[in-house]
Amino acid sequence: MSRIGVFLCHCGTNIAATVDMTRLAEATKELPGVVYVEENKYMCSEPGQQAVKQSIIDRGIDRIVIASCSPRMHELTFRKMLTDTSVNPYMLEIANIREQCSWVHKDKEAGTKKAIDLVRMAVAKVDRNAPLFTSEIPITKRALVIGGGIAGIQAALDIADAGFPVTLVEKEPSIGGKMVMLDKTFPTMDCSACICAPKMNDVGAHPNIEIMSLSEVEEVTGYVGNFTVTIRQKAKYIDYDLCTGCGLCEQKCPSKVTSEYERGLAKRKAVYKPFAQAVPSKPIIDAKNCRKFTEDRCGVCEKLCTVNAIRFDDEDKLVTLEYGAVIIATGYELIDWTSLYGEYGAGAYPDVIDGLTFERIINASGPTEGHIVRPSDGKEPKTVVMIKCVGSRDPHKGKAYCSRACCMYGAKHAHQFLDKIADGECYVFYMDVRAMGKGYDEFYMNTLQDGATYIRGRVAKIYPEGDKYICIGEDTISSKIVTVSADLVVLDTAMEPQESADAIGRLFGVSRDLDGWLTEAHPKLRPVETNTAGVYLAGTAQGPKDIPDCVAQASAAAAKVIGMFCLKALESNPMISVVDEINCRGCGDCVDVCPYKAIAMETVERRENSVWVTRDIAVINSGLCQGCGACTASCKSSALDLLGFTNEQILQEVDALCL
Amino acid sequence: MSLEQAVEAPQKTAAEAAEVAEDWRPKILAFTCNWCTYAGADLAGLNRMNYPADVRLLRLPCSGRVNPQFVLHAFQKGCDGVLVCGCHPGDCHYSTGNYFTRRRMLLYRRYLEYLGIEPERFQIRWISGSEAGKFRDTVVDACEAVAKLGPNTKYREEGR
Numbered sequence: 001m002s003r004i005g006v007f008l009c010h011c012g013t014n015i016a017a018t019v020d021m022t023r024l025a026e027a028t029k030e031l032p033g034v035v036y037v038e039e040n041k042y043m044c045s046e047p048g049q050q051a052v053k054q055s056i057i058d059r060g061i062d063r064i065v066i067a068s069c070s071p072r073m074h075e076l077t078f079r080k081m082l083t084d085t086s087v088n089p090y091m092l093e094i095a096n097i098r099e100q101c102s103w104v105h106k107d108k109e110a111g112t113k114k115a116i117d118l119v120r121m122a123v124a125k126v127d128r129n130a131p132l133f134t135s136e137i138p139i140t141k142r143a144l145v146i147g148g149g150i151a152g153i154q155a156a157l158d159i160a161d162a163g164f165p166v167t168l169v170e171k172e173p174s175i176g177g178k179m180v181m182l183d184k185t186f187p188t189m190d191c192s193a194c195i196c197a198p199k200m201n202d203v204g205a206h207p208n209i210e211i212m213s214l215s216e217v218e219e220v221t222g223y224v225g226n227f228t229v230t231i232r233q234k235a236k237y238i239d240y241d242l243c244t245g246c247g248l249c250e251q252k253c254p255s256k257v258t259s260e261y262e263r264g265l266a267k268r269k270a271v272y273k274p275f276a277q278a279v280p281s282k283p284i285i286d287a288k289n290c291r292k293f294t295e296d297r298c299g300v301c302e303k304l305c306t307v308n309a310i311r312f313d314d315e316d317k318l319v320t321l322e323y324g325a326v327i328i329a330t331g332y333e334l335i336d337w338t339s340l341y342g343e344y345g346a347g348a349y350p351d352v353i354d355g356l357t358f359e360r361i362i363n364a365s366g367p368t369e370g371h372i373v374r375p376s377d378g379k380e381p382k383t384v385v386m387i388k389c390v391g392s393r394d395p396h397k398g399k400a401y402c403s404r405a406c407c408m409y410g411a412k413h414a415h416q417f418l419d420k421i422a423d424g425e426c427y428v429f430y431m432d433v434r435a436m437g438k439g440y441d442e443f444y445m446n447t448l449q450d451g452a453t454y455i456r457g458r459v460a461k462i463y464p465e466g467d468k469y470i471c472i473g474e475d476t477i478s479s480k481i482v483t484v485s486a487d488l489v490v491l492d493t494a495m496e497p498q499e500s501a502d503a504i505g506r507l508f509g510v511s512r513d514l515d516g517w518l519t520e521a522h523p524k525l526r527p528v529e530t531n532t533a534g535v536y537l538a539g540t541a542q543g544p545k546d547i548p549d550c551v552a553q554a555s556a557a558a559a560k561v562i563g564m565f566c567l568k569a570l571e572s573n574p575m576i577s578v579v580d581e582i583n584c585r586g587c588g589d590c591v592d593v594c595p596y597k598a599i600a601m602e603t604v605e606r607r608e609n610s611v612w613v614t615r616d617i618a619v620i621n622s623g624l625c626q627g628c629g630a631c632t633a634s635c636k637s638s639a640l641d642l643l644g645f646t647n648e649q650i651l652q653e654v655d656a657l658c659l
Numbered sequence: 660m661s662l663e664q665a666v667e668a669p670q671k672t673a674a675e676a677a678e679v680a681e682d683w684r685p686k687i688l689a690f691t692c693n694w695c696t697y698a699g700a701d702l703a704g705l706n707r708m709n710y711p712a713d714v715r716l717l718r719l720p721c722s723g724r725v726n727p728q729f730v731l732h733a734f735q736k737g738c739d740g741v742l743v744c745g746c747h748p749g750d751c752h753y754s755t756g757n758y759f760t761r762r763r764m765l766l767y768r769r770y771l772e773y774l775g776i777e778p779e780r781f782q783i784r785w786i787s788g789s790e791a792g793k794f795r796d797t798v799v800d801a802c803e804a805v806a807k808l809g810p811n812t813k814y815r816e817e818g819r
Contacts, residue, residue: 070701071718072693099704100716104795110684110712117715511754531752575720593723595754628753629724633763645719650729657688657715658736 002127005036005061006119007052009043009068011098018102018111024067027116031123036061043068049081056085063087063129065122067095067115088131090574090644095122117657124656128649132574137623139225140324141565144169146217146504147329149177150547151539151554153199155327158558160208164565167321168203169212169231171500174278176200177331181261181356183363183370185547186412187443193365197277204279213280216500218318220507221597223624224534225570227323235314237285238271242309245281247273249301249310257289259367263357265375266367271301276365285310325534325561328518329554330504332495332540335391340398343461344390344491350376351469352462352489354390355409362416372420374488377467381487384417385471386410386428387459391494393431399494399515405546406492407434411444413490414452426452427484429459429473437546455482462489495544508535509596517543528557532596533626536560575644576625577632579618581606583639586616590631590640598624599631685805687714687740688733689798692722692757695746698788708795711802714742721745723756727767730781735816740780740805742797747785757785775813779804 006028010016021039028037036059040048043066055061064087066078071094079089095118105111141164145156148170156168168175179185180200182192203209212233219230255270268274270290273283291298292312302310334354338347345352351374353361364370374381388410391398407430414426433454435441448454459473468485475482497516505512510530511519518541521529528536536557539550564570581604591599602619605612618631618640629642641647691697697718703710719725722745733741743764745757764783772778784797 070697070704072698072701096701096716096718099701101712103704103707104710105712106709107712114712114715121715121717509754511749511751514749531754593755593759595756626753628721628756629719630721630753630756630759633724633726634759642720642724645724647726650717650719651732653717654688654729654733654738655736657717658686658733658738 002033003035003060003062004031004033004065004123004126005038005052005055005059005063006031006034006065006067006123007043007048008037008039008119009048009066010039010041011069011102012041015068015098015102018105018108019097019115020108020112023112024115024119028119028123031120033127034123035059044074044077049078052078052081053085056087061087063091063126065093065095065119065126067097067119067122069098070094070096070100088133090132091126091129093122093126093129095119120659121653121656124652125649128646128652130643132643134571134574135622136569137223137225137572138569139565139567140227140322141165142167142321142323143325143327143561143565144217144227144229144321144323145327145329147177147331147539147541148172148175148203148211148213149329149331149539149550150179150196150199151331151541151550152177152327152329153196153203154551154554155329155538155558155561156203156209157199157206158555159561159565160206162558162562162565164208164562166209167212167231167323168209169215169217171214171216172274173214173236173284174274174280175203175211175213176275176277176279178356179547180275180277181363182359183366184412184416186408187437187439189412191364193277200277200279204281211280212319214284217504217507222322223596223621224532225324225564226623227326227534228320229323229326230318230320233317233319235287235316237287237290237311237314238283239309239311240280240282242307243282244307244309245273245283246306247283248304248306250283252300252304254298254300255289255291257286262367263360265357265360325536325564326508327536327538327554327557327561328501328504328508328510328530328541329538330498330501330518330541332544333498335398335494335496337390337398337491337493340391341491344387344459344489345462345464349462349464349469349489350374351381351487352491354491354493355406355413358413358490362413362420370420372417379467379487380421382421382423383425383484383486384427384488384490385459385469385484385486386413386426386490386492387471388428388430388492389458389494390491391496399496401515401544402434403495403544404434405495405544408437408440408443408546410492411435411447411452415443415447415450418450418452427471427486428452428454429457429471430454431456431458437548457482495540497541501541508532510535510537517541528553528560534564572622573627575627575642576622577620577627577629577640577642579620580639580641581617583637584617585637585639586618587636588616588618589634589636590618593630593634595628595630596624596626598626679809683810684711685713685739685802685810686737687742687801687805688738689714689716689742689744690719690722690725690729691716691742692745692752693718693720694752695750695788696722696744696784696786696794699786699790699794702788702791703794706791708791710795710798713802713805714798721751721753721756722760723751723753725760725764727763730767730771731814734776734780734811735814737811737815739808739811740782740801742782742784742801744784744786744797747787750787776811777808779808780811
């Protein structure tokens with residue numbers, strides 16, 4: 001027979017004003033199993049907690065109900081309180097008589113009746129509680145960072161600096177991401193390469209960081225503290241242990257192809273480093289365009305390489321490693337505006353370009369060495385039109401969200417253009433100017449001072465006339481149609497998630513929102529965690545961001561990982577599913593329902609009714625199970641139950657309500 | 660005559676309706692998930708919203724934990740209405756739990772209707788942790804609808 005102690009909290013007058021506590025106490029005393037009832041002004045206070053502890057000793061109470069505020073508020077407080085008593089912390093139930101009773105009902109009679117019901121339900125449930133015990137989960141103190149953009153770089157550096165090994169996986173040949181492509185960064189106008197490249201070098205030289213370039217995550221198993229990740233390292237056809245990065249192969253390679261890094265404005269070789277400051281500072285061979293692979297001739301790189309590092313027979317390698325935590329920083333891609341905006345020429349006009357291409361044009365290390373010229377004829381443009389929100393804030397054609405960085409990089413482009421071309425004219429078509437960062441609005445104001453003409457409205461049509469592009473739009477402030485004859489048009493296009501984010505999200509059980517961005521555990525209070533324990537988000541993988549926000553989020557995610565790695569071990573959640581092996585009929589429905597891949601079918605041999613039988617049963621991995629209970633409702637033979645919320649406990653509660 | 664019509668619930672007689680006491684209030688049980696609807700209900704409290712005291716919440720980790728048998732059990736034991744509430748589809752704390760709830764419970768609702776339990780007595784609602792107003796409205800609507808129908812007599816165990 002259980003000995004239940006019930007503690008009724010007045011919460012000052014928060015509860016006592018609407019609930020007749022004396023009546024509640026009297027009704028509670030009548031409930032089966034209740035041996036002690038005590039009222040207290042504040043249960044959560046030190047004296048309140050002391051009263052519980054004392055009565056455990058004095059009255060021999062073995063399970064506890066506290067009628068107070070929401071369990072979401074103080075369940076943990078009271079569980080902690082029980083850790084140094086003889087009562088197991090899970091022999092506790094909370095009746096929520098504040099948020100869901102006294103605060104929402106004005107009628108004292110109805111409120112009191114409901115409070116009695118709620119306490120009765122909690123008493124009935126706690127009667128069937130069983131002691132639960134957390135176990136220790138060991139932690140593999142190595143972190144995996146997916147994506148080598150500025151967010152991934154920052155996160156990897158922070159974790160490595162704290163003394164933990166990190167693997168940085170990047171699908172491109174070099175880390176650096178989008179930031180390294182930029183010329184200058186708003187609002188300080190420091191050169192992007194000058195602040196990004198040193199960080200890349202730090203990563204390359206850090207003893208705790210291993211870079212896996214040209215690699216992708218292929219398979220994930222395990223759980224927080226103990227992920228097993230298989231990474232595919234694609235064939236580079238160059239032995240990085242031998243290669244010195246001298247660049248002779250790249251110089252002599254005869255195949256020229258369009259450079260992705262230069263956004264199609266320049267050529268690269270088939271054996272190449274994407275850019276001069278690449279990390280790792282060694283080339284790869286692009287097998288699709290290498291004559292050795294396509295025509296089985298040439299091989300000049302192999303002949304010239306002084307250290308014999310060329311490996312035409314190189315193959316993809318699969319590496320499997322253990323990790324304790326994962327940071328996903330897969331970043332963004334610019335939306336393919338050419339398929340969406342026919343009115344802007346759908347990509348047919350060479351001088352209608354996106355913002356990132358303009359970055360390469362104004363970049364001192366870019367294909368034009370920073371001279372602003374038109375991609376079509378190399379002439380200096382005198383009139384530039386910039387169009388914002390191309391694909392952003394446009395639910396009909398593109399995305400409904402704001403891409404956040406475009407207002408500022410648009411202002412920066414205008415500023416840079418007017419700075420470099422003294423007699424230039426710059427027209428910016430905008431919807432709203434959203435300059436909400438530190439020093440951003442000041443920067444925008446300066447751009448206006450520089451002479452940029454901001455026109456509120458969208459461009460409806462662009463068409464070529466001679467070597468000019470006629471942009472027709474509406475100025476919605478003066479309600480007039482505006483026509484600008486431009487030499488160059490820059491579209492500030494929307495960010496969208498990297499294509500790989502979907503697969504990565506699926507691999508790690510991180511949900512994507514309707515636009516494909518990976519979702520955080522809580523938009524305000526857990527912005528870098530995901531609902532998969534041990535997996536964190538950094539940078540634009542989670543949503544559009546500018547560089548400061550990416551770096552801040554990366555450091556936050558790294559701090560979470562470091563915090564976890566500083567623990568000796570993790571405490572497991574004991575409220576997980578359990579299988580009744582006798583009743584399990586081996587249908588495997590639960591395996592399909594489990595979102596955490598925590599259930600597996602195992603073939604067992606067992607003695608039943610004096611005969612040996614071989615059959616399949618479900619086995620739950622207690623480290624992976626998060627205790628959602630989805631499997632329990634899917635089980636046709638009721639062999640699955642959820643500890644802490646067992647079928648029996650729930651039915652007891654229902655019965656108690658209906659008494 | 661279709662099968663559904665054949666087993667159509669008999670209408671409550673006037674005498675039965677008259678038996679209902681003046682001060683009778685419906686007894687409604689809400690199965691709520693811990694992460695969304697329960698949090699939404701807490702927020703309604705925090706905002707001091709006011710709603711009828713006829714609904715009792717039963718906290719579960721996820722709406723996917725709700726076994727249809729719990730619902731039937733509640734009706735058998737004397738509940739006049741049952742709500743199953745969880746996170747919005749796509750927002751499940753456990754990624755996919757409420758997708759199963761949605762399929763299972765919508766089917767189950769039709770089944771209960773087939774068995775003669777008025778659909779107003781069993782409702783499925785998605786209420787997020789920030790939708791205190793929606794929680795209140797759901798409770799108000801459910802109480803009103805069930806109060807109109809009167810006590811549930813179907814499948815009720817004797818003496819209850």
